[in-house]
Amino acid sequence: MNYYFKSVLVVIVVLLFSATSNAQFPRFKVLAFYSKKVEPAHVEFAVDAIKFFKDLTVGDGFVFDTTSNMADLNDAKLKNYQLVMMLNDFPHNQSQRDAFRKYMENGGGWYGFHVSAYNDQSTNWPWLLDFLGGGVFYRNNWPPMPAKLIVDDQNHSVTKGLPDTFISPTNEWYQWKPSPRERKNIKVLVSLSPENYPFGLKDIIPDGDCPVVWTNTDYRMIYLNMGHGNRIFSDATQDKLIIAALRWVIETDKKGNVFKY
Numbered sequence: 001m002n003y004y005f006k007s008v009l010v011v012i013v014v015l016l017f018s019a020t021s022n023a024q025f026p027r028f029k030v031l032a033f034y035s036k037k038v039e040p041a042h043v044e045f046a047v048d049a050i051k052f053f054k055d056l057t058v059g060d061g062f063v064f065d066t067t068s069n070m071a072d073l074n075d076a077k078l079k080n081y082q083l084v085m086m087l088n089d090f091p092h093n094q095s096q097r098d099a100f101r102k103y104m105e106n107g108g109g110w111y112g113f114h115v116s117a118y119n120d121q122s123t124n125w126p127w128l129l130d131f132l133g134g135g136v137f138y139r140n141n142w143p144p145m146p147a148k149l150i151v152d153d154q155n156h157s158v159t160k161g162l163p164d165t166f167i168s169p170t171n172e173w174y175q176w177k178p179s180p181r182e183r184k185n186i187k188v189l190v191s192l193s194p195e196n197y198p199f200g201l202k203d204i205i206p207d208g209d210c211p212v213v214w215t216n217t218d219y220r221m222i223y224l225n226m227g228h229g230n231r232i233f234s235d236a237t238q239d240k241l242i243i244a245a246l247r248w249v250i251e252t253d254k255k256g257n258v259f260k261y
C-alpha cells in the first residue's frame with residue numbers, strides 16, 4: 001500500500017466515523033432563552049438553570065444552547081431545535097409571538113419556568129392565554145418561601161417515582177385565575193398543598209386551587225412554576241422532577257420522532 005492510498009483510506013475512515021457519530025449525537029437540541037435585565041432573583045435562577053442543564057449534556061447526549069436575544073425567536077433559528085426553554089422571559093413583540101406560535105403548532109416543544117407564563121390584563125395575547133390553560137396571574141406569596149407540594153398524578157412520566165408530597169425549596173409561587181385545572185386539555189401534575197394556607201407574610205395566598213406543574217395536551221409543552229432565586233436546584237426530589245420533565249417533553253414530537261434514552 002503506497003503512502004497516498006493509505007492517506008486516502010484514513011480520510012475515508014475518519015469521514016465514515018464522523019458521519020456515524022453525527023447520526024447519533026446530539027439526540028436533540030435545546031435553545032434556552034433568558035434575560036439578564038429582569039428581576040435579580042429571576043436572573044439568579046436562570047444562571048443556576050443554565051449550569052444545571054449544561055451539566056446534563058455530559059457525553060454529548062444533547063445540545064443546550066442559550067441566548068439572551070429574543071430576536072432569536074424566529075423561524076430560521078427555531079428550525080434547528082427540538083425544544084425552546086423559557087427561563088425568565090417571553091416573546092416581546094408580534095413577530096416573536098408569531099414565530100413561537102408557528103413553532104408550537106408545528107410540533108415544537110416548550111419548557112417554561114415561573115415568569116414565562118406570567119400574563120395579566122395588559123398582555124393582550126389570547127393565543128398564549130389559551131396555550132397556558134386560560135389562567136391569568138391572580139396573586140402570589142411574598143417573601144419567597146418553601147412550600148409543601150402535592151403530586152397529583154404519580155403515573156405520569158414526569159412525576160413517576162416522586163413521593164405523594166414533598167417540600168419544594170424557596171420560591172415565589174403564583175396563583176392563576178381561573179385555575180388551569182378547569183380546562184379539559186390541561187393535565188395538572190403537581191400543585192400547592194392547601195396545608196400551606198394562609199401562605200406568605202407580606203403578600204398572602206389565602207386559599208384556592210394552585211397548580212404548579214402542568215401540561216396542555218394539545219401541545220408538546222410543560223410548565224413549572226419554580227424559577228425564583230438561587231434555591232431551586234437545591235433539592236434532589238425537585239431536581240428529579242425537573243429532569244423528568246425535560247425527558248418527557250422532548251420524548252415524542254408531533255412528527256412522530258421518538259427519542260429514546
Ligand code: ZN
Pocket residue numbers: 041042114115172227228
Ligand atoms: Zn418571581
